[in-house]
Amino acid sequence: MRELTLAEALNEALREEMRRDERVIVMGEDVGVAGGVYKVTKGLLEEFGPDRVRDTPISEAAIVGAAVGAAVAGLRPVAEIMYMDFLTIALDQLVTHAAKLRFMSGGQLTVPLVVRCQYSLGRVHGSQHSQFFPSWFLQSPGLKVVLPSTPYDAKGLLKTSIRDDNPVLFIEPGALYHRIRGEVPEEDYTIPLGVADVKKRGDEVTVVSVSRVVHEALKAAEILEQQHGISVEVIDLRSIQPMDYETVVKSLMKTNRLVIAEDSVKTGGVSAEVAAYVAENAVEYLDAPIVRVNSPPLPTPFSPELERLYMVDAGKIVDAVVGLVK
């Protein structure tokens, strides 16, 4: 099958959805003429014109705010926030507004909105361009939160998100945009939100992961199998709201050991939520304590050496698994 990069797969999803449904529009900073600073919206302006592909001023609150308004009016906007870091400026619109509008209006208003953003951890971008805080949005009922890791998932999940009648926050691992390739069908397909994917089967340890770190977990699984003879199952959550706990628990029934590895700071991160769920609902399946592999609680350092030290990688996951099995 044909292979695409992550950025190409996302681009194809946007293009196909815009062809399929003329209510779909794209708006954000540098998304039009420039095709996106990371080229995810490349060529869309040429095909769909400036009414459907809108370059906006540097106004994150108004980008998301106007997209909320357009969604309420019946369009299906895909708003791009260039860096996840700048999402904080639009939180009022996303969390206090988009997520609640259906509820507070007693169901009169619907917000079929996608807010796309990417985090640049791993690209040596320093502390203000590398933040990853998806777990904040676990506190925001009404919102869905999707995190693709592969080109295949990216295309299918973005299409589903655009067709969803709820506001969806779509967080992309920017460091992988042009670094990974994967098989992507040319035809239309969707992937349901809230369904985790077992990226690799195994039966001794479950490694739950999300976004960029899924690839580190897969590398770790290979090393563990070849060098340590440990069979690892790798689960990619793919979306954290809704979260597919069932797939995690099913895997634990078999492996009885859980490692959770992902890019947020450990305290209160996605891993904390998964661990809490398992502790509350499935502790009887555990033969050993849960181990979390996260970044330390400090801002992302800039120097490439320091950033590497800061980030979760295959080596750290290998150490965690070996420690658990020994």
Added chain:
Amino acid sequence: MVVQQLYKVLSDDGKIITETSYTLSKNKLVEMYQDMVRARLFDEWMLKIHPMGRVSRFPPSIGQEASMIGSIHALEPGDWVFPTYREFPVFLARKTPLQELFNRMFASKLDILKGHEITLYGNRDRRIVVPSGPVALMIPVAVGFAMALKHKGEKDICIAYFGDGATSKADFHEGTNLAGVFKTPIILFCQNNQYAISLPVAKQTASRSIAAKATAYGIASERVDGNDILAVYEATRKAAERARTGEGPTLIEAYTYRIGPHTTADDPRTYRTEEEVKKWLQKDPIKRFRKHLENLGLWNKEKEEKLISDFKEELRKVTMETEKIEPPNPETILQDVYSEIPWFLEEELEELNR
């Protein structure tokens, strides 16, 4: 700094001092007046029943009736309204039945928002979008909505209401700027009622004119006497025309005064003087317009008395009716979180029913 003169049509004793481009029929003039009186009575009634405990919080609009009623009457019924918490006169002028408003205020079982929200009102069928609690949050949303209307080739336009306090917020600046860039069909209607809770407008902004802010965003503006309903009507009609003919947004500053408290939870005596309030009471927008109608022979004491007693009776009846309606069903708290009820909320429902 050049401060645009306040645009006025009526003198304090109700005489026309400026020729207007739009002439209103006698019926329309009377209707607008009746809406103002009803709005005032509604407010006074809410302030009266609030201490009895059924209405959680009410933001009165006494003194601002000309701004609200004049602007909404200048629009078509198909135009979209983005109000704040304070625009009850607008809802009444859009012919919202009192029962519907009271179901909302009392959060009864028949509440259109299902008891999900504080005393804000919106009804999509009346083209009134539920406002947001955070000040100014709706401005960019209204701009995006207007952008979508233009995108879909619809002729309807939007009006977004907000206060002087909202103009300090990034949402106002980002939203207004975006409206200018996209030339959206929207009226940004600022009621400068001199206060944001306790903060006087002089401490909100060093600018002596809110309308002046439009210049920096390259959009049209109007600065009107907000206690002069015909001036407000004229300015809003012009702005609506601009929006409908593709000329883009207008920022209107309606210069007015909030006679009552910010909400029923506020005591304005802590931050302003009696003399100041008295001075503004002299400029009562309702009295001024009544003089005008009396000069035209369209209104008199009998009509006034009948209007007041009929509406008071209606308010009393509706209040009693609403008292009898039950609160919402517990299940409604799970509705409308998502488009469908997800598994994790179904589990909560089981808990609730246990």
